[in-house]
Amino acid sequence: MLKTFPxxxxxxxxxxxxxxxxxxRMPVPKVVYVPISQHIGIPSEIVVNVKDKVEIGQVIAKSGGFVSSxxxxxxxxxxxxxxKIIDTSGYKKQCIVIRTDVKNESNFEEIEYPLKKEIELQPKEILQRINDFGIVGLGGATFPSHVKLNVKEGVKLDCLVINGVECEPYLTADHRLMLxxxxxxxxxxxxxxxxxxxDKAIIGIENNKKDAIEIFKNLTSTEKGIQVAALQVxxxxxxxxxxxxxxxxxxVPKNGLPLDVGVIVHNVxxxxxxxxxxxxNKPxxxxxVTVTGKKVENASNFWVKIGTPISDLITEVGxxxxxxxKIVNGGPMMGKAIKNTDVPVTKGTSGILVISEDEASRGEPKNCIRCGECVSVCPMGLEPHLLMNLTEKGFYEKASNEDIxxxxxxxSCSYVCPSHRPLLDYIRFGKNIVKKLETAKN
Structure with a gap:
């Protein structure tokens, strides 16, 4: 029987x-718009000036603190x-605008790096380079990877989990990368x-990616300590x-991390x-990025330079x-609609989803009928209907006590609600208010 969460x-x-x-490979854009806040934590600090010439891979904004990149x-x-430009969050954020040097355009052709198996760096050097080269979680959260890998002395860590699940509908960037x-x-x-x-790692892949499961089972057949697990979809x-x-x-504890149970999780x-x-040595x-939608003419997956306007991707697919x-940054479940196509691709952009009028229409919200569907599908064991009601009425402290x-x-709650109530919209709003209130308290 295939594994899954209960x-x-x-x-x-x-x-x-x-x-x-x-x-x-996407053509190199004539102009890139590189936001300095592409990760959870403190925005980076700009270290270039207007009229500066920059090279591929040059640091243009340095980490603003430990939780930064x-x-x-x-x-x-x-x-x-x-x-300042509007980024994928919908807010204006500081950005570095770079005009591509046409004379060097030949330099942008993808280098076919040979497979290099031998690991030459020592553990501390590996962690330092991950920090220096701006690696963040590419599964959506964009948590700086060097922070996640900073395991304190005395913490018992025994397993690395590789996330090849890509359960969000429409998105296939991770699937193609695995293949x-x-x-x-x-x-x-x-x-x-x-x-x-x-000495132990598990690669988790959902069973709708049988080709990727087969590839990794073949690759790991002679590898000690690395196994592949097929998961229920x-x-x-x-x-x-x-x-x-x-x-x-x-x-994993309610307010804890996988590290609390001896695990570190990284996306493929x-x-x-x-x-x-x-x-x-590539930062x-x-x-x-997956660019897709039921009515998109040439939906596909692309290697995209950070800072490329989403309009370029839309043009590329017809x-x-x-x-x-709607145009959604991410997938239909957790993604957020963007205001316009001038928004740039960031480190956290896994997909661009184009949604038609008939797909995007929401049913008219009605009163909650207390059916309990939202409770039964919540993977965190919460009561989404209650959290929405508390947020709607401004009872933020109570919402916090109810683990918002x-x-x-x-x-998942909004998806199954027969009354078409905007549960997630209110919960997101409530979380932002609670976060601000907790910050003010501290």
């Missing part, structure tokens, strides 16, 4: 329209502006095992707590970025279809 979860239509589409230029060119860069990902896993001094299995429970039957995209940083300046209602901050914002 509490809640749903199975929305998968719509993996691009799972058979090889990753293509360096940002590197994705192109060779000239800094034309230090400006096309499996050997490199395996070396990346070994790099982290070496850096963390552990269930959303939101890509959540760290759900994945650890599914693979290891360990319960992050593992590949770590491989490139350690084995080929995080590009990522795989433009916006007639009747488009443990919500992982998966959207």
């Amino acid at each position: 509490k809640g979860g749903i199975h929305p239509p998968e719509n993996k329209l691009t799972s058979s589409k090889n990753i293509k 360096n940002i590197h230029s994705p192109v060779a060119g000239t800094v034309t502006k230090l400006d 096309e860069k499996g050997e490199e990902i395996l070396v990346g896993i070994k790099i982290l095992m070496h850096a963390l001094h552990i 269930k959303y939101p299995q890509g959540g760290e707590k759900q994945l650890v429970r599914a693979l290891l039957k360990r319960e 995209g992050t593992i590949f970025a770590i491989y490139q940083a350690i084995q080929h 995080l300046i590009e990522r795989v 433009g916006l279809p007639e009747g488009t209602r 901050m443990t919500c992982i914002e998966c959207g």
